[in-house]
Amino acid sequence: MGRTTGFLLFITFLGFVDYYLYGVLKNFTRQSWPSISRVFPIVYWSLPIFAILLFVLVFWIFPGQVSPKVRNFAVTAVFILYTAKFLMAILLWLGDLWRFLQYVGQSLFKRSISAGVTSDTPTIPRSAFLTQAALAVGATQIGTMTWGILSGAHDYRVRRVTLRLPNLPKAFEGMTLAQLSDIHTGSFFNKKAVQGGVDLLMAEKPDMVFFTGDLVNNEAIEAQPYIPIFSQVKAPLGVFSVLGNHDYGDYKNWSSIEAKRQNLKDMKQVHRVLGWDLLEDQHRAITLSGESLSIIGIQNWGLGGFAQYGRLDQALQGTEEHAVKLLLSHDPSHWRAQVLAQTDVDVAFAGHTHGMQFGVELGDFKWSPAQFRYKEWAGLYQENNQQLYVNRGFGYIGYPGRVGILPEITLFTLTAS
Secondary structure, eight states: OHHHHHHHHEEEEEHHHHHHHHHHHHHHHHHHGGGTTTTTHEEEEEEEEHHHHHHIIIIIIIITTTTHHHHEEEEEEEHHHHHHHHHHHHHHHHHHHHHHHHHHHHHHHHHHHTTTTOOOOOOOOOOHHHHHHHHHHHHHHHHHHHHHHHHHHGGOEEEEEEEEEETGGGGTTEEEEEEEEEEEEEOOOOOOHHHHHHHHHTOOOOOOEEEOOOSSSOOGGGGGGHHHHHHTTTTOOOEEEEOGGGGGGTOOOOOOOHHHHHHHHHHHHHHHHOEEOOOEEEEEEETTTTTTEEEEEEEOOOSSOOOOOOOHHHHHHHHHTTTTTEEEEEEEEHHIIIIISSOOOOEEEEEOGGGGGOOOOOTTTTEGGGGGGGGSOOOEETTEEEEEEOOSSSOOSSSOOSSSOOOOOEEEEEEEE
16 A cells, blocks of 8 residues: 555545544534634544645655654544544444434334324434543543653653562662663754753662663764763663663665664763663673672664664673672563573663553552553563563654653662562
């Protein structure tokens, strides 16, 4: 299917939704607010027309002149609007289905008692309450998604987790370790808020920091404006990082293979400029008072169509004598596929899912669409003596906000008890 054909089919579908809602809301305004019924058609159809023009300008007429951030906000605006309309349409369609079933039932019942006598067909008007409920659902959806951009996108939360490691050397008892993941600098639109998140992290004064991938969306250049901010992330025992699936530039159409290779080189250089120790299928021994543990980092390895660049076997070489092994691996699916019950890695640290940037977390209860794809998608998991922590992410991609699943800075305390 070509790009234009797909776009036309998409517009046709949205047109059906719009046409249906227009008929319902036109009748509702005529009955409830007759004073605005004359201008209602102009107000209603101006939004779809504006959305179509916006898409044509951004993606067809000026695709090279429009920045990725502007394109993303254009898509987001249309997404929020039509998600609300689609929810309204579903509710109204269900109401119409119920009306139809009532109509059929009453028609059959009336025929059965009329014994062949002709009578008027019963009519069942659409409930004004149902239309009002649909409007409330649509308004709630738009309000929630908009609030997720204005507030949720940078509402950073420090989550404190105690990691119990029976073999932890005494020298590391009580050590603090911070984790950042999925920064996605290419999506940011509020530098001051990002600085606030880094300040929040550094106020915790962690002994070590892990970054588990996706510093950018597609290109290394996206990170340049934020180097002064993230270069502030430092720790006495070091900042260790790995690459995520977005850091390789796999989702961009490059002018040449060499351009893509250069981008990856630039990406690695960014980590060096930040002062972060980028681990590519490697490990580092951290020694305190003659006792050691391993920090292991691999390149991206994921299931479900994601790249599998990482070589865990290579990264583990030379770690045999270390009592505790901590693994940085961007994609949580790697833990169950290659780590759990197949290695002696004590704890794996991942990100990647973002918790879908949407969900509900109340106490110990958590729900997100992410759980339909990933068995481990947010928080701490344990099987036997091995653990996995999935960070909810510092940034965002696609939808430039968060609803319910807020951006995370994780602070771990290591203990043998």
